[in-house]
Structure formats: C-alpha cells, structure tokens
Amino acid sequence: MINYTKYCIIFFFLSIPLIIAVFWLNYSWLILLVFILLFITGLVIGSINIRSDFYFKTMCKGNNQTNSISLTFDDGPNQNITPIILNILKENGIKACFFCIGKNAEQNIELIKRIDSEGHIIGNHTYSHSNNFDLFSSSKMKNEITKTNYTIQNIINKEVKYFRPPYGVTNPNLSKALKKTNLISIGWSLRSLDTTAKGDITNTLKRLEKIKAGNIVLLHDNITEAPEILEKFITIVRAKNLKFMRLDELISIGLM
Numbered sequence: 001m002i003n004y005t006k007y008c009i010i011f012f013f014l015s016i017p018l019i020i021a022v023f024w025l026n027y028s029w030l031i032l033l034v035f036i037l038l039f040i041t042g043l044v045i046g047s048i049n050i051r052s053d054f055y056f057k058t059m060c061k062g063n064n065q066t067n068s069i070s071l072t073f074d075d076g077p078n079q080n081i082t083p084i085i086l087n088i089l090k091e092n093g094i095k096a097c098f099f100c101i102g103k104n105a106e107q108n109i110e111l112i113k114r115i116d117s118e119g120h121i122i123g124n125h126t127y128s129h130s131n132n133f134d135l136f137s138s139s140k141m142k143n144e145i146t147k148t149n150y151t152i153q154n155i156i157n158k159e160v161k162y163f164r165p166p167y168g169v170t171n172p173n174l175s176k177a178l179k180k181t182n183l184i185s186i187g188w189s190l191r192s193l194d195t196t197a198k199g200d201i202t203n204t205l206k207r208l209e210k211i212k213a214g215n216i217v218l219l220h221d222n223i224t225e226a227p228e229i230l231e232k233f234i235t236i237v238r239a240k241n242l243k244f245m246r247l248d249e250l251i252s253i254g255l256m
C-alpha cells in the first residue's frame with residue numbers, strides 16, 4: 001500500500017499541470033479545490049486506517065500458520081474489571097497483552113504488578129489517552145509515551161516494547177514521536193467494538209465470530225461487559241479449534 005511520503009510526491013507532481021491549467025490557461029479554480037479535497041481525504045483515510053501503514057509500520061496480525069490468535073486489552077488497568085479479566089485468563093491458561101494508560105497504571109500499581117506476574121505483557125497506550133492526542137505536537141506525544149514507559153518500567157522493572165495508538169489513529173507527529181522511543185506499534189486485525197455494547201453484547205459477539213488464525217483481537221478491560229464478552233469469546237475461539245498465543249510470540253513467528 002502507498003505510504004505518506006510517496007503519496008505527497010505523487011500529489012506534488014500531479015499539482016503542477018493543474019496549477020498551470022488554472023493560473024495560465026484560465027481553467028476553473030474548482031479543479032484545484034477538488035484536487036486539494038482529494039488530497040486531504042487520502043490523508044484522513046490513511047490516518048484512521050491503522051492497517052494501511054500509511055505513516056509508519058504497525059503490526060496488525062500474526063502468522064496464520066500458527067493456528068493461533070492473540071488477545072489485547074486496551075484502556076486499563078481498571079480496579080473493578082481488570083482483576084476479573086485476569087481471573088478468567090488464569091482459569092483458561094491464556095496469556096494476553098494489556099495496553100495500559102499511564103495515569104491508570106500510576107493509580108493501580110498492584111494491578112500492574114499482578115498483570116506482569118501472571119505472565120501477560122504490558123504495553124504503552126499513552127499517559128492521558130486524551131481525546132485530543134492526535135492533535136498534540138510530536139514532542140508532547142513523545143513526553144506522554146515516555147512518561148508511561150517510565151511509570152510501567154518503575155513498577156515491573158521490565159522494558160516496555162509495544163505501543164498502541166489511541167483510537168488506532170496515526171499521523172506524521174506520532175510517527176516522529178515513535179521513532180524517538182523505539183517502541184513497536186501494534187494494531188489489530190479484529191476489532192470487537194466492545195465499547196459500543198452498552199449492555200447488549202450481541203453485535204460484539206457477531207464480530208468476534210469472524211475470528212481467524214493470526215488475528216490480533218482488540219478488546220477493552222475497562223467496560224462492565226468485558227468479563228462476559230471474554231468468557232463467550234473463549235468458547236467461540238475453542239469451537240474453531242484455534243489456540244491462544246501471547247502477542248510477542250504470535251508476531252515474532254515468521255519474522256525470524
């Protein structure tokens with residue numbers, strides 16, 4: 001798929017004849033306006049589609065030859081929900097990845113320790129998870145990411161390796177910030193849309209029925225429906241004879 005740099009170069013060269021046509025040959029300036037709108041639309045599509053690798057490489061799936069899938073939980077830890085999720089994972093012998101928000105980690109130190117001690121991975125999901133995160137400067141983004149790394153590393157005494165962009169939105173500033181932190185960006189290949197469940201998990205389960213080998217699944221451990229969704233999803237996965245594999249293992253197979 002085309003990346004940001006190539007996209008800008010192509011549009012730059014396409015703009016030259018259009019500028020000549022509008023300013024020297026008196027074609028309608030609307031042509032230029034449509035062209036600019038097309039350019040912006042392309043940037044927006046690249047930003048909201050984490051699987052496009054438009055601004056930087058994001059790992060969104062593992063090797064499907066493994067016959068395995070990987071669970072990821074965003075936006076925790078949550079003092080009420082995360083312990084129940086951890087109990088279910090333990091009972092079923094499943095290792096997952098928790099993309100934690102830095103300020104939540106600071107307020108739930110024992111929970112962070114428990115996630116780590118039970119064999120799960122802890123990833124970085126920014127410090128504030130601000131609604132405006134995508135409008136931050138690259139240095140402000142880097143500060144958020146670095147602060148979260150320090151917070152988690154100080155608790156578990158392990159290096160944080162993985163980062164998940166909030167809402168899956170990417171842009172050039174995040175690309176610059178991530179380059180300075182050496183984190184690996186992780187997306188997903190199956191989005192449960194569990195945060196929209198609001199008491200009715202029917203649609204979430206319908207989406208999760210589409211699970212395939214190699215999928216990285218996006219779930220959340222800060223919603224009340226999370227335990228029920230997880231228990232039902234485990235049944236779905238096992239009915240399809242798929243196995244659970246921790247994120248680092250799933251994405252490393254095939255890269256060696």
Ligand SMILES: [Zn+2]
Nearest residue numbers: 074075166167
């Ligand atoms: Zn999030």
